[in-house]
Amino acid sequence: MAIDKPYKKVPGTTIFDADMASLGFHLNQFCMSLMKAPNREKFKQNEQAYLDQWPMSDEQKAAVLARDYNKMISLGGNIYFLAKIFSSDGISFQAAASTMTGMTQAEYAQMMLSGGRAPDSSNTLKKDN
Amino acid sequence: MAIDKPYKKVPGTTIFDADMASLGFHLNQFCMSLMKAPNREKFKQNEQAYLDQWPMSDEQKAAVLARDYNKMISLGGNIYFLAKIFSSDGISFQAAASTMTGMTQAEYAQMMLSGGRAPDSSNTLKKDN
Amino acid sequence: MAKINAGIATSHVPAIGAAIDNGLTENEYWKPLFDGYEFAKTWMKAQKPDVILLVYNDHATAFDLNLVPTFAIATGAEFKPADEGWGPRPVPNVMGYPKLAAHIAQSVIQDDFDLTVVNTLDVDHGLTVPLSLMFGQPEQWPCRVIPIAVNVVLYPTPSGQRCYNLGKALRKAVESFDEDLNVQIWGTGGMSHQLQGPRAGLINKEFDNAFLDKIVSEPAALAKTPHLEYINLAGSEGIELIMWLIMRGALNDQVDVKKRFYHVPASNTAVGHLVLENK
Amino acid sequence: MAKINAGIATSHVPAIGAAIDNGLTENEYWKPLFDGYEFAKTWMKAQKPDVILLVYNDHATAFDLNLVPTFAIATGAEFKPADEGWGPRPVPNVMGYPKLAAHIAQSVIQDDFDLTVVNTLDVDHGLTVPLSLMFGQPEQWPCRVIPIAVNVVLYPTPSGQRCYNLGKALRKAVESFDEDLNVQIWGTGGMSHQLQGPRAGLINKEFDNAFLDKIVSEPAALAKTPHLEYINLAGSEGIELIMWLIMRGALNDQVDVKKRFYHVPASNTAVGHLVLENK
Ligand SMILES: [Fe+3]
Numbered sequence: 085m086a087i088d089k090p091y092k093k094v095p096g097t098t099i100f101d102a103d104m105a106s107l108g109f110h111l112n113q114f115c116m117s118l119m120k121a122p123n124r125e126k127f128k129q130n131e132q133a134y135l136d137q138w139p140m141s142d143e144q145k146a147a148v149l150a151r152d153y154n155k156m157i158s159l160g161g162n163i164y165f166l167a168k169i170f171s172s173d174g175i176s177f178q179a180a181a182s183t184m185t186g187m188t189q190a191e192y193a194q195m196m197l198s199g200g201r202a203p204d205s206s207n208t209l210k211k212d213n
Numbered sequence: 214m215a216i217d218k219p220y221k222k223v224p225g226t227t228i229f230d231a232d233m234a235s236l237g238f239h240l241n242q243f244c245m246s247l248m249k250a251p252n253r254e255k256f257k258q259n260e261q262a263y264l265d266q267w268p269m270s271d272e273q274k275a276a277v278l279a280r281d282y283n284k285m286i287s288l289g290g291n292i293y294f295l296a297k298i299f300s301s302d303g304i305s306f307q308a309a310a311s312t313m314t315g316m317t318q319a320e321y322a323q324m325m326l327s328g329g330r331a332p333d334s335s336n337t338l339k340k341d342n
Numbered sequence: 343m344a345k346i347n348a349g350i351a352t353s354h355v356p357a358i359g360a361a362i363d364n365g366l367t368e369n370e371y372w373k374p375l376f377d378g379y380e381f382a383k384t385w386m387k388a389q390k391p392d393v394i395l396l397v398y399n400d401h402a403t404a405f406d407l408n409l410v411p412t413f414a415i416a417t418g419a420e421f422k423p424a425d426e427g428w429g430p431r432p433v434p435n436v437m438g439y440p441k442l443a444a445h446i447a448q449s450v451i452q453d454d455f456d457l458t459v460v461n462t463l464d465v466d467h468g469l470t471v472p473l474s475l476m477f478g479q480p481e482q483w484p485c486r487v488i489p490i491a492v493n494v495v496l497y498p499t500p501s502g503q504r505c506y507n508l509g510k511a512l513r514k515a516v517e518s519f520d521e522d523l524n525v526q527i528w529g530t531g532g533m534s535h536q537l538q539g540p541r542a543g544l545i546n547k548e549f550d551n552a553f554l555d556k557i558v559s560e561p562a563a564l565a566k567t568p569h570l571e572y573i574n575l576a577g578s579e580g581i582e583l584i585m586w587l588i589m590r591g592a593l594n595d596q597v598d599v600k601k602r603f604y605h606v607p608a609s610n611t612a613v614g615h616l617v618l619e620n621k
Numbered sequence: 622m623a624k625i626n627a628g629i630a631t632s633h634v635p636a637i638g639a640a641i642d643n644g645l646t647e648n649e650y651w652k653p654l655f656d657g658y659e660f661a662k663t664w665m666k667a668q669k670p671d672v673i674l675l676v677y678n679d680h681a682t683a684f685d686l687n688l689v690p691t692f693a694i695a696t697g698a699e700f701k702p703a704d705e706g707w708g709p710r711p712v713p714n715v716m717g718y719p720k721l722a723a724h725i726a727q728s729v730i731q732d733d734f735d736l737t738v739v740n741t742l743d744v745d746h747g748l749t750v751p752l753s754l755m756f757g758q759p760e761q762w763p764c765r766v767i768p769i770a771v772n773v774v775l776y777p778t779p780s781g782q783r784c785y786n787l788g789k790a791l792r793k794a795v796e797s798f799d800e801d802l803n804v805q806i807w808g809t810g811g812m813s814h815q816l817q818g819p820r821a822g823l824i825n826k827e828f829d830n831a832f833l834d835k836i837v838s839e840p841a842a843l844a845k846t847p848h849l850e851y852i853n854l855a856g857s858e859g860i861e862l863i864m865w866l867i868m869r870g871a872l873n874d875q876v877d878v879k880k881r882f883y884h885v886p887a888s889n890t891a892v893g894h895l896v897l898e899n900k
Pocket residue numbers: 354399401468531532582
C-alpha cells in the first residue's frame with residue numbers, strides 16, 4: 085500500500101494500526117470477554133477450553149497460555165486489550181510491562197523509580213528517518 | 214439556545230434533533246426491542262405490561278397503545294424507530310404513513326399513485342423564512 | 343493502482359426489496375420501476391467492478407440512540423443482512439474488503455474526516471436494496487462491498503459540502519491503494535419523500551429533477567444546498583440525498599450520464615437513479 | 622452566556638486511581654505525586670465550575686474493536702464508572718448535561734467535525750482518575766461532566782492539528798449556549814509513556830518539559846507535531862498528549878499558568894499537570 089508507515093521502524097515498538105487490528109481481532113475480543121467475572125472464572129478453570137471457543141490461531145492461543153505478551157502483540161494484540169488478561173491474573177500493569185523488556189520485575193521497577201528508560205540512539209529513530 | 218432551528222417551522226413536519234431524541238429516548242429504545250421475535254410475542258400478549266418495563270411517560274405509552282403516530286412523534290418518537298411497531302402489527306409503511314395524514318389508506322394510496330403530495334404554499338416555507 | 347471508474351445513484355426503498363423478494367417485479371405497480379433498472383443491470387455485467395464503496399444510511403437497525411456515528415466505514419470481512427423486524431431479507435451475505443477498507447480509513451482520517459471504524463455490522467435495506475436492483479437475485483454478490491454509513495436520521499446530519507468533500511477524500515484514498523482494482527462508488531437514498539406527520543407523502547418532481555440535473559453538471563454548487571432546503575422542499579427524509587454527493591465527489595468533475603431514470607411512486611417515495619462514468 | 626474560563630491538563634494513570642481508592646496517597650511512593658495536585662484542589666473549590674468538558678480516551682472499555690469512533694461526545698444524563706476487569710472504581714456516577722452536550726454536538730457537527738453521538742457510556746479510569754485528582758473522594762462529584770472520547774488506541778488517531786481545531790469548535794459551541802455557565806475543559810492522558818514491547822518504560826523528560834512549555838506559549842506550532850514524533854520520542858502511549866491540544870484549542874491564545882507540575886514515575890508513566898486560566 086502506498087500509505088507510508090514510518091512508525092513500523094520505531095525500535096521495540098508495535099503500533100496498533102488497522103493491519104494489526106485485523107490480525108488480532110479475535111484475540112482482542114477474547115480479552116474483552118474477560119471483563120465479565122463469570123467469564124474470568126471459566127477462563128481460570130480451563131484456559132485451553134475457554135480459548136478454543138474463539139476463532140484464534142493456535143499461535144495466538146499458545147501465546148496467551150504462555151503469557152508471552154510480546155508474542156501476543158506481534159500477533160495483533162493491543163496492550164489495552166491484553167491488560168484484561170493480566171488483570172485477571174491479578175498482576176499489575178508495571179509487572180506485566182516488565183515481562184516484555186527482558187528485565188526482572190525488580191529491575192524494571194528500579195528503572196522506573198530512577199526516571200524510566202531514557203531515549204537514546206538505540207531506542208529512537210533518527211530525525212531524518 | 215442560540216443555535217437557529219428554522220426547521221421547526223416546516224409545516225406538518227417534525228425534525229428529529231437532539232432535543233426530540235432526548236425526549237423520546239426510551240420510547241425509541243422500546244421500539245428497537247421489537248426487532249427480536251420473542252419480544253414481539255411478549256408485546257402482543259400484553260402491550261401494557263410490556264410497555265411498563267420501559268421508563269416511558271404515560272402519555273408515550275398511551276400513544277403507543279392507540280397507535281397514534283403523530284402523537285408518538287410529538288413525544289420524541291422517530292419514524293424509523295416507530296416502524297418497528299407497525300412492522301410488528303404487520304402493517305406496511307404506506308398504511309402507517311396514511312394514518313398520520315388524516316386521509317384514509319385508500320385515499321393516501323391514490324394520492325401517491327397520482328404523483329404524491331405536491332409542494333405548495335400551505336405545506337412549505339417561503340424562501341425568505 | 344485502484345481507481346474509481348463509475349458511480350451509481352439510486353433510491354433504496356424497503357418496498358422495492360420486498361417486491362423483489364416476493365416475485366412481484368412484473369406486476370402493474372412495479373414493472374415500470376424495474377424496467378428503469380434494466381440498463382444498469384446489463385451495463386454492470388460488462389463493468390465487472392471488483393469493489394463497491396456503498397454509501398447508505400442505517401435506519402435504526404444497527405445503530406440505535408445509544409450510539410450514532412456521523413460517518414462510519416466497515417472494515418469487517420462479512421456482513422449479514424439485518425433483521426429489520428420481519429426477518430432478514432433472503433439475500434446473500436455481503437463480503438467486505440478489510441484491507442482496502444482499513445487503507446481508506448487510515449487515509450481519510452489523516453485527511454481530517456473523523457470516521458468511526460466498524461467491524462461487525464448487520465446491513466439493512468439501505469445497503470441491500472441497491473445491490474438487488476443492480477445484481478438481481480444471485481447466489482453470491484459478484485463483488486466485494488465496503489459499507490459506508492452516513493447519519494441522516496438524527497439531526498444534524500453532515501452538510502452536503504462535507505459529504506462532497508468526503509467523496510474527494512475517498513477518491514484520493516482509493517487511488518493510493520496499490521492493488522489494481524476496478525472500484526465503483528454508489529450513493530443511495532432519496533429522492534423526495536416524507537414518511538411522517540401530516541405532510542407524509544410529499545413528492546417534489548421539480549426539486550428532484552433539478553437535483554438530477556445539477557448533480558451531473560454542477561455538483562460543487564449543489565453541495566452548498568443547506569439542510570433546510572432539502573427538508574422543506576424534498577421532505578424530511580429527502581435529506582438522504584446528501585449521500586449522493588459523497589458518490590459525486592469521488593468522480594471526475596466531468597462525467598458521462600449513461601442512464602437517468604425517475605419514477606413516482608415506490609410506496610411513499612420518488613425514485614431516482616443515475617449511472618455515471620468518469621469522462 | 623456559557624463560557625470556558627479555564628483548562629486543566631493531567632495524566633490519568635490507572636495506578637493513581639488505585640492509590641486513591643486504597644488510601645495510599647500519603648505513602649512514600651505516592652505522596653510527591655499527590656502533593657503536586659494540592660494547588661488544583663484548592664483552586665477548584667474557588668472556581669466552582671458548573672460543567673466540565675472532559676476530554677479523555679477509552680482504553681478498550683466501552684469501545685472494543687467492533688466500533689471505534691474517532692471523536693465521541695456523550696449526551697446521556699448519567700454515566701457509570703466502568704468495570705475494567707477488577708470491579709468498578711468506588712467513585713460516584715458522573716452526571717452529564719444532556720442539553721449542553723446536544724447543543725455542542727449540533728454546533729460542531731455543523732462545523733464539519735464528524736462526531737459520534739453516544740448516549741449510554743461507562744466511563745473508565747481515563748475519565749474518573751482526573752476527577753479524583755481534582756475533587757478527592759466526595760459523595761457526589763460537585764459539577765456536571767460531558768465526556769468527550771478521543772480514539773488514541775487504534776492508529777491512525779486524529780492529528781494534533783485536528784484536535785486543536787476541535788477545541789476551537791468546542792469553544793464556539795459553548796459560547797453560543799445561552800445559559801450562564803462557568804465551563805472548564807480538561808485534557809487528559811500522557812505524558813511520555815510506553816506500556817508495551819521491549820521499549821516499555823520509556824520516559825522522555827526533555828520532550829515532556831518542552832511540551833509543557835509549548836502548549837502554553839506556542840500551541841498552534843505544537844499542534845503541527847506529527848504522530849511519528851510522539852510515538853518515537855514520547856512512547857507509543859505518549860500519543861495521548863494530542864488530547865491536551867483539544868483543551869488548549871478551547872482557551873484563549875494567551876493564558877496564565879496557575880500551576881505546572883511534572884513527576885516521574887506513576888507506575889510506567891511520566892505525570893504532567895497544568896492549571897490554565899484565560900487571560
Ligand atoms: Fe433510506
